[in-house]
Amino acid sequence: MGAVVALSNLLDARQVWRGRAAPLVEGEQPTGWAALDAALPTRGWPDAALTEILLPADGIGELHLVLPTLARLTQSKRPVVLIAPPYAPCAMGWRQQGVNLQQLEIVDADEKHVLWATEQCLRSGSCAAVLAWPQQADDRSLRRLQVAADAGRALAFVFRDRRHLANASPASLRLELADAPLTSIWIRKCRGGNAPAQAIPFDRVQRLPGEGRSPLAAVHAVHQRMHGAVDFGLHGNPLRKKPAA
Numbered sequence: 001m002g003a004v005v006a007l008s009n010l011l012d013a014r015q016v017w018r019g020r021a022a023p024l025v026e027g028e029q030p031t032g033w034a035a036l037d038a039a040l041p042t043r044g045w046p047d048a049a050l051t052e053i054l055l056p057a058d059g060i061g062e063l064h065l066v067l068p069t070l071a072r073l074t075q076s077k078r079p080v081v082l083i084a085p086p087y088a089p090c091a092m093g094w095r096q097q098g099v100n101l102q103q104l105e106i107v108d109a110d111e112k113h114v115l116w117a118t119e120q121c122l123r124s125g126s127c128a129a130v131l132a133w134p135q136q137a138d139d140r141s142l143r144r145l146q147v148a149a150d151a152g153r154a155l156a157f158v159f160r161d162r163r164h165l166a167n168a169s170p171a172s173l174r175l176e177l178a179d180a181p182l183t184s185i186w187i188r189k190c191r192g193g194n195a196p197a198q199a200i201p202f203d204r205v206q207r208l209p210g211e212g213r214s215p216l217a218a219v220h221a222v223h224q225r226m227h228g229a230v231d232f233g234l235h236g237n238p239l240r241k242k243p244a245a
Contacts, residue, residue: 029155032068035200036185040173041193045069049172049191050146050156054165058086060179061202062159069155070129071098078128081121082106084114086133115141122148122156129155143170177202 029045030037037043045051053062070080080103082089091101109117111134118132122145130149134141137160149156158171165176165188174189184199 029069030072031065032072033065033202036202039187039196039200041190045155046172046191047155048150048153050142050149050158050170051173051175052142052158052160052169052171054160054162054174054176054188056162056177056179060177061183062177065175065177065185065202066131066157067094067097067099070104071100073128073155074100074103076128077103079103079105079126080129081127081131083118083121083130083132084109084111084134085131111135115145118156118158119144119148122152122154125152125154127152127154129157131157131159133159139168139170146170146172 029042029047031040031044040046053065055062074080075098077100080099082104085106089106094104095101107117107121114132114134115137118130118134121127121130132145137158142158145156145158162176169189171189172191174187176186176188178184178186178199183202185202186199187195189195
């Protein structure tokens with residue numbers, strides 16, 4: 001039987017390799033929300049990676065969360081693709097938020113092709129960001145999107161129902177939006193650090209474009225505050241729910 005050697009002696013003699021984690025480098029993809037950036041290890045979205053956003057219902061602020069990023073990317077002439085959005089985006093509302101619509105593409109894929117189309121767009125290397133709304137996505141399919149985002153150096157955002165929170169996810173960042181008692185963001189998983197124990201307040205009701213410009217615009221703004229207009233319309237603009245396949 002071999003002699004028992006104290007681990008400290010082996011370490012002191014440098015006979016055991018001691019690995020060190022590479023320092024986490026801050027990314028170049030700010031979310032546009034200071035409190036969220038401060039809570040994330042990379043001070044923004046994980047670059048070239050998948051972010052999963054879990055929702056209790058449509059229209060509680062998920063698009064307000066990403067619109068600063070979409071505006072920044074499209075204003076820099078970088079293409080953004082939406083895959084199977086559940087509502088028809090209102091061009092006027094998105095333009096008011098700074099999105100350059102000439103750099104925005106919408107792919108109206110049916111459910112069985114949503115994940116495939118998302119993966120192809122991410123792998124292409126021609127998209128700055130790809131947003132998708134799959135109804136069904138397992139661990140394997142999400143992992144493919146994570147790999148595709150890294151290969152194409154693109155931001156990937158997947159919007160899913162909150163019931164999937166109980167399932168493990170390969171996404172680099174996993175956020176949950178809560179709407180009670182106040183709208184807030186929970187960081188459920190983040191690459192490079194521990195998730196904060198507290199939710200981040202998310203006040204998406206700011207001065208709305210059009211407020212103070214006309215009585216009709218003011219009515220639209222108040223209506224949104226009272227009734228929580230779905231994000232795709234933005235600021236009380238008309239919405240069209242996409243017909244079921």
